[in-house]
Amino acid sequence: MYDPKTPHRLTLVTLFGMAALLAACSRPAEKTEDIRPVRAIVLKSSDIDVNAEFSGEVRPRVESRLGFRVGGKIVSRKVDTGTVVKRGQVLMQLDPQDLKLSQAQALASLRAAETNRDFARAELKRYQDLKTQNFVSQTVLDSKESAYKAAQATVDSAQAAYRGQSNQAGYSALVADIDGVVTSVSAEVGQVVAAGTPVVGVARTDEKEVVIGVPEGRVDELRKISDVQVRLWADPQRAVPGKIREVSPVADPATRTYTFKVTIPQELAEAKLGMTAVVSFSSKTAQPQIKVPLTALFHEKGATSVWAVENGVAKLVPVTVAGAAGNELVLGSGVKPGQTVVTAGVHMLKPGQKVKILGAEAAQ
Template identity: 70%
Template sequence: MFALKTLRRQTGAPALPALRLLAAAALAMTLAACSKPAPKAEDVRPVRAIVLASSNVDVNAEFSGEVVARVTSQLGFRVGGKIVERNVEVGTVVKRGQVLMRLDPQDLQLSQAQGKASLNSAQTNRDLARAELKRYQELRDKNFVSQAVLDSKDAAYKAAQAQVEAAQAAYRGQANQSGYASLLADGDGVITRIDAEVGQVVSPGTPVAVLARNGDREVVIGIPEDKVDTMRRVKNVVVRLWADPKQALPGKIREVSPVADPATRTYLAKVTIPNAPEALLGMTAVVQFASTTATPQIRVPLTALFNEKSQSSVWVVENGAVKLVNVTVGGVAGNDLLLSSGVKEGQTVVTAGVNLLKPGQKVSILGAEMAAPAKADPVITAGAAK
């Protein structure tokens, strides 16, 4: 009261507005003290999960590659020279012994003529030495010459005979060189590449054409490091062409490189297609690997496993919350685990963020996928196409 009177004396204004202001402030403080705190929002953690499904498909993988001939020959001249004739193009079907290219034979023919002349000269010297030896043998029989003279004539004849043999070998070699002026196909097949043209001078052994021989065809593929051992054990292999995906051809792994490619870090594998049509050469194909197990298996990614106190577990989602379930790992298949007990088909299992969860925690699933591998195409046993 004293304060109001003092305020009135100092300001000369009524004290009622100030009183109302003080009362409003006191009421606000009272209401704030009596109000309850806002409820805390429930922690819902987003996770990724899969719906478990069992399957007896053990391996289901696909790799693309190119269809090539099992035997491919890089053809080249055995002598050097200038190409004067080319009788084939890329894609030409050739037979064994067919002439593909020719070199200018002039220098080779001159060398052959020189070899023939040397042989004739050696034969003439041999004939003269033989006739002289015969005369001296008659003189020796009459004791007109000594044995030493006869021995020298015999040695001269033998030397002349050796020169003839050497000249014959040289002549045959020159004749072969002349024959090498023609490049012949060493088997039936098709020309897949031409590396030289008319007028080009080539050295001996330089590849000038590539011949893909008739016979089995193969698909060359690259298998990743983590799957190469598994693919080696697969027996049922199916090859499908991109040009005709409905046609399935039986395949067989013929060769797997023992070392990885330094650039791609994949292992080169060759899958043979027995009795394949010749038209497949050069096409793109997909090699499918598929095998089955005796009993269905449940697979989960490695990221789904939660280890605590040497016990393997997974987080199972039920009614929007997670619970920890102990499981038994039956094996490993690539980047997946094979679970033999603890879970069953149809359950939802967390695959990402397992180390940040606690029992009973609410979760929201970002995306659910089926854990079972995709259904494989009908498996074709080698030798029986569907």
């Protein structure tokens, strides 16, 4: 049965539902606090001006590339790379057969010359006796004296040749000329080598140095610094004093850097050849300085400032830049040691901005 009041009831229900929906949509959204994550550092004052750090390699100061003084075929090799050797120790041996034959030939020539010399001496003595009896003329005696002198000269020449061949025979053995360690072996048994060809490298282990490459723009600056520290990559907590021994006058053709050789003390026994080391160049300033990274500066309307964090709120602090020190800037005024300064995210801040320092808990 049709009820005339039913449409009116449906309309009222619909109106009430829409009103409730509109009321729900018109509620204000909950406000969230705007906190910016940043990175920051605590300012410190120091009179140490660290100019640069360079990594390099520990190398021997003296390294010999040894080779045979004569050519021949290698018949034995006594050492390997890393072998500790003493001065005079045999490293390699050539086949001495040909050298011994040449020595024997030189000795035979010497014996023949000595025989001729002895005969010329006896002839001279005999003719001298005859001259005293006036049986021969002075001219004949003079010829015998000349023959004896020529024979003696032949003996001297043969002796020198024999000594040379004896030395050549001795050169068949390659011996170490210093106490050290074998760094390289570039020839094997059975190989025929020419005289002077390097076959074994031997380095002294008592004197070591670190070799680094320095950019051309910093050569003149760093070569004047006396405070040089060396740290091994294997033991970064220990620093030992170093001394610049040599600065290359010519740039490396591959890297376009200049080679610095820094001597390290002998008491650094753990420094082995080939290790990686870091060389730090430092110099003191007349007054303590406060340094910040370049990313900490904020420029606005011609003024230079930094964002200081106090109680979790960023505050813009005007500063003056006194100069540069490597990749950092020296601040002349405006801040003091102990303040926390933002180093990343400076362009996202505004005065009174609440910030959260990333890594703060880990740093504490």
